[in-house]
Structures are given as structure tokens and as C-alpha cells.
Amino acid sequence: MTSRVEHTDVGAYALGLLDEDDRLAFEAHLLGCNSCRYELHELSGVANVLNGIGPVEDPYPPSGDRQDDVVGLLRRKKAADRRARRGTFLIGMAAAVTLVAGGLTIGTQLDAGDAAPLAQGQGGRMGTNMGPAEQFYAEGRPMQGEGVDGVTGGLVVESKGWGTHAALKLAGVKGPLQCELVSVAKSGERRVMTGWSVPPAGYGVPGSPDPLYMHGGSATQLKDIDHFEVVTSGGKRLLTIPA
Known part of the structure; x- marks a missing residue:
């Protein structure tokens, strides 16, 4: 992917399958691609559940005379190389489909013995019930x-080598609306960090009490940002957050 960034590599990035050059290239791509950021947000819970799932078994195990068969060895090598990049992702998605089909909730299936409990978040809910944006928000200093x-x-x-990473909590808003989170630099430069649609029911309002949590990223370094804004597609400012 080093020659060009592919939208289809969102899943590989979410599962940590990209090499260093491809990972950096894709992170730069994310800054200007709302669709990839949205898809990455949707896949983050799946990636957390599937972390550690190994590749599929070798479809050409050695047996008998085939163990020394050059063709068989080359075939196994090719299959292994193919799996190194894509196998885990394909298995992961199949596993995710199985979990959803079985009525299970992505993000709550982690074995308690595999890791210490995550920090308790808003409203007394444990971190395993949260999406990645909500958990980052709950564990930070809003x-x-x-x-x-x-x-x-x-x-x-939080400050990153590539810029600024942010998690937004938004409530008291009704739709339908198109919104964006924008970083405003001390120089006045504005950068869109992420965008989303507000459904008619809204977020954090009567009848739809849950707030919205969203991830976003800006290429502007945190030290150079003056404030952040949530604005509508029509230019109306809904929320201003000082940096």
C-alpha cells in the first residue's frame, strides 16, 4: 500500500496488520477521509474483541511424501504470506458475524481473565460496555x-506525533443535522476533525437520552490549537471548547 492508500485497508489498520510505512500513510489518509474515519470507528469494537485471534490453519499440512515436495513447500509458503496480511482480518470478520448472529454484543465478550477490568465510566458503566470513543472520554480529563x-x-x-487526537461527547442536540468537529489554530486555520449525521431523534434529549461519542483527528499540533468547535453544515456553531 506504500504506493497508494486504499480505503479497503481500514480493516487491516484496525487490527494492526499494516507495516510501519503503510500505517503512517494510512493515518495521514484518515485526516482527510471522513468515510474511512467512520468505518474505522465502527470496526474498533470488533478489533478489540478479535485481538489475538491467530491465522487459519495451514490448508496444506505436510504428510507422507508431500513433506519433501518442493511444490507443496512453495504452496505453503505462498499461503502463509497471504495470511500474514489478510488472514486474520477475514477470520475476524467471520467471527464478528458469528457473534452478532448469536445475539452477542461486540465489546462485552472479552475474557475477564485476559486483562484487568477497565476503568469505570460515565453512569457507573464498566469500560467493556463502552465504545472506544466513549471509553477514551471516560478515562480522560474532559x-x-x-x-x-x-x-x-x-x-x-491527546497530543500525537501526527497532530491531535480527540474524543467528543455531545448532548442536547436534535436532528436532522449534518455536523463537524473543527480544530481552530491560534493562527486561525480551521481543520475538520470528523463529521457525522444527527438523526431526527437527536442525542441526549428526551426520548433519546444517550449522548453521542465520536473520535476525531487534526493535523494541527495540540500546542498550536486555540479552541475546538462543533458546527452544522450551514455554519451554525453549536459548541465551543477552549483548548
């Missing part, structure tokens, strides 16, 4: 924003 028309929310941020 910067509270100033909203309009009953909109409330906050932001948890």
Missing part, C-alpha cells in the same frame, strides 16, 4: 464546552 440552544458537551484530547 474540557467542557459552551453550547447554544441547550447543547452541552466536552472534549478529551
